[in-house]
Amino acid sequence: MWRVTEADLEAIAIGAGILGTGGGGNPYVGKLRARQAIREFGSVDILSPEDLPDDARIVCVGIIGAPTVGNEKIPDYQSYYALRALEAFVGETATAMLPNEIGGTNSVESFVPASIARIPVVDADGMGRAFPEFQMKTFFTYGVPCAPMALADEKGNTTIISEAVDARWVERMARALTIQMGSAACYAVGPMTADQVRRTAVPHTLTLARDLGRAVQQARNVHADTTEAILNSCGGKVLFQGKISDVERRTTGGFSKGTVLIEGTRADQGHKMTIEFQNENLIAWMDGNPVCIVPDLICIVDETGEPITTELLRYGFRVTVLGFPAPKLWTTTQGLAVVGPNAFGYNLEYSPLKG
């Protein structure tokens, strides 16, 4: 167990920005929100899944919507409202919170309701990275119920998806509601048991994000190579180095979708990389060949090791593109059915990132 400090939030913002593969919402916004909650209501404890009491009732919260919108329409306490609506619906009180994904602002969104409710956050998440759609969680992929799910906006609207055919239907209905709510809202789903979390969540990812962020900070402090620090901390490889020459981006259907084109520099001079994204980076093509395919992680960082989320990509940025292997829960047949390239409409086989 560890107690979150403001320094931890700085480190997590970097680490979860990298693991978020361009999505999960702006990490800077998340850091400020979590810091504000901690200052106002007190810090939160991060509890390893192994240390959960067997009778724990764990609720997963997250922000749903387009990061382009989430950057401007910043949530207040609606993940707490969603938690309370879910608790009222099931007639139980949560004893711990769980991040929906380890990406951007979503990696620390659970700190807000946890701080207000004075309960710990589990050191785990439902993706081991970030993904754009609700059903793309290890929990549901491995049999945890996807409903009830509560959704709240900042205006005072609260809805509960009480029964759904499957998690894709929850996504479909919640996305339609989110668009009406202004393309950014907060949800709570569960509660889950300790056993369910231990069996189906990606463990220790908050610690991973914090340690990854610290490694980048330390490299910056001594003017060392931040890319090397990242690769030393969590594996992976450099996919490409270059300058952004074009960004095509649209906020559509409650998502930020688009493509970024990068012209190679240094060792990649004369080559081109195209990365397609739907909130998160999905596929990296080098000179027309796929070199990193979802669910493997594609992360764009600047020369200080700072991750650049998809809604902040701009013409002219000098960037390094990194690839990391996906958590093992995603590379099974069941996992690939939910988050493999076909799930995003690509007629492409997943092949693991080459070492």
Next chain:
Amino acid sequence: MWRVTEADLEAIAIGAGILGTGGGGNPYVGKLRARQAIREFGSVDILSPEDLPDDARIVCVGIIGAPTVGNEKIPDYQSYYALRALEAFVGETATAMLPNEIGGTNSVESFVPASIARIPVVDADGMGRAFPEFQMKTFFTYGVPCAPMALADEKGNTTIISEAVDARWVERMARALTIQMGSAACYAVGPMTADQVRRTAVPHTLTLARDLGRAVQQARNVHADTTEAILNSCGGKVLFQGKISDVERRTTGGFSKGTVLIEGTRADQGHKMTIEFQNENLIAWMDGNPVCIVPDLICIVDETGEPITTELLRYGFRVTVLGFPAPKLWTTTQGLAVVGPNAFGYNLEYSPLKG
């Protein structure tokens, strides 16, 4: 109190088709569904609002969506599922059902859950006609809460709008969900008290619809003028007689919207009537001048007095257009703010139908 017979359903289908002003869903479909439920689970009693016990808990149910879709995707028992979801949410059991509107299939939709749950239906509704949007109910206009509201589809999806800024927000969220559910779903809202129903519902409209339908049937049986029978039964006037020369209709945003053009015959030879609709007929223009304006009722019938709902309008039909004054609850300032021409986007003042 009266107990519904199959003959009553035949009569209500005609009467509620007329009062539905083109909307409320196809009355024929509603008749078949209600008949099936009554045959399977037993008939239902129609209870006057005055006869409700003071501790009654009354739930209003209805179908939401585009009638063009509702004609093909016929509901099964999802208004009953919506009722049960609402009851589970509030922790109370309904003691009576209430029709959302006295129009088309919706006028008898409440018979289905009432028959299954073996509870009576209140002889009243929330519109005294049909309207396309959820917030257009006398209940909400006169202060009854618009949430919680449960929405269910035929696939197994159930949602609850537990809190909403206002009834327009319920409409907005429920419509977005309905579109995902396939543009036709069923809802339950309440429960209301006996006092709320007596104070805010339009009373005795099931009896009105039945008696109006009987008057048309009797006129048909003796080859008398069915138009005259309608006007004798519930007031109103003939607005126009003619032949449909064009129908423009689209299923959009979860509604059936469009315009019908009628070329005058007989006394109206040389004149033209245009009627604009959004599920229901909204404004009738004669030679470019508005002659009947929402919330007043515009009904299109054929020469046998059979009402023609907007999704069944076809080129070549010989029709009579009738106008009826709106229920008094709608012609107040509060009422017109919710269902007057401005509420439908028209820059037009309401002026009551001329006698």
